[in-house]
Amino acid sequence: MDQPVNLSEKLGFIHEHWSPRVVAEMNDYQFKVVKFQGEFVWHSHEDTDETFMVLKGEMRIEMRDRVVELTEGDLFVVGKGIEHRPVAESECHVLLIEPRGVVNTGGSGGELTAEMDVWI
Numbered sequence: 001m002d003q004p005v006n007l008s009e010k011l012g013f014i015h016e017h018w019s020p021r022v023v024a025e026m027n028d029y030q031f032k033v034v035k036f037q038g039e040f041v042w043h044s045h046e047d048t049d050e051t052f053m054v055l056k057g058e059m060r061i062e063m064r065d066r067v068v069e070l071t072e073g074d075l076f077v078v079g080k081g082i083e084h085r086p087v088a089e090s091e092c093h094v095l096l097i098e099p100r101g102v103v104n105t106g107g108s109g110g111e112l113t114a115e116m117d118v119w120i
Contacts (some may be wrong), residue, residue, distance in 0.1 A: 014120070017034075019118075020104055022119045028100050038088065042085045045106050048102060049078065051076070052077075052086070052095075052096060057072065057090060063084045
């Protein structure tokens, strides 16, 4: 990468919810932009943490023992192995930071499982 990445511009290319798209890599970590709306599936990532940063809107991350509310500019790290479910009542734009090769639905699978390593 030798040019700046404009996250708002990249989000303009995304027309479906729950489909993360890679915009940059650093070492083995990917930076992905995604639009959330509605409820995602309960899932966990057994081998890695997952970082959520809200770029626009509001969302919550439900965990079995608590709920974390996030608004624009907030960042939250879900620890590895913690079952969670992102929820956004209205469309929310998010930057995800996680290692390359992480399946968005963890081991849960299902129709919301996104294709991996899709760059925009």
